[in-house]
Amino acid sequence: MKVVNYTFSVRSSSGLELINITGEVRRAVRESGVKSGICLVYTTHTTAAIVINEDEPGLREDVARTVRELFKPGGGWKHDLVDSNAHAHLSSIYLGPAKVVPVVDGDLLLGTWQSIFFVELDGPRSRRYHVTVMGD
Template sequence: MQVNTSKRTELIDITGNVKRHVTESGVKNGICIVSTMHTTTAIFINENEQGLVADILSVLEKIIPEGAGYQHDRIDNNAAAHLRAVMLGNSESIPVRDGRLVLGTWQSVFLAELDGPRKRNIDITVIGRN
């Protein structure tokens, strides 16, 4: 799956696309693995509520601020993006039951863009039985 991002740092809800891939796979029971193909993006699960999304972005900036003298910035000035991606992780594994993702009521799957805007590739692998 390809996602076009529009900001330097943003959180994009990709739950609908992941659900579509599960449906199209025909797998009834198994697991769905969502992973990013980039070292300056992340995949995570949380609630898609506007205030919480803003809080997550704010906390990332406070914990790992841009331009804090990171050695990698000498190469391409995006060390903070790499470090934030390490904190958040690059994949999520989600159970599939009866042909559907097993997510809690408020859970959504997010792509975290940490060095955009860019075209990003997300791998969605569904493994299981029909």
């Protein structure tokens, strides 16, 4: 079994932003040479997340709105006494830091409308995410 690791950088331009990273992840899978296996996409940041969904502008706005409504900045969170970003940490917990996608025939097995997003929850910032491709 082969295991190949990649690290990518991304720069957000707003406080809450969905950045489509599907192209970079797909290139990593192809470059890895793995034909059958899995691809893990992971961020080590506690105020960011990885999600899979449709890349449609209205839906991206809906996701951002939902996150803001569920985890309101300045919502009386205890962590805001330390840093004023508790909403970003809580959002990250619920969205999650990683996704796993099957690799079939040397490519990501994504649905027709599925894309992989890096979700910035406390930007703008420079960030990193990691891709591990495993298989044969």
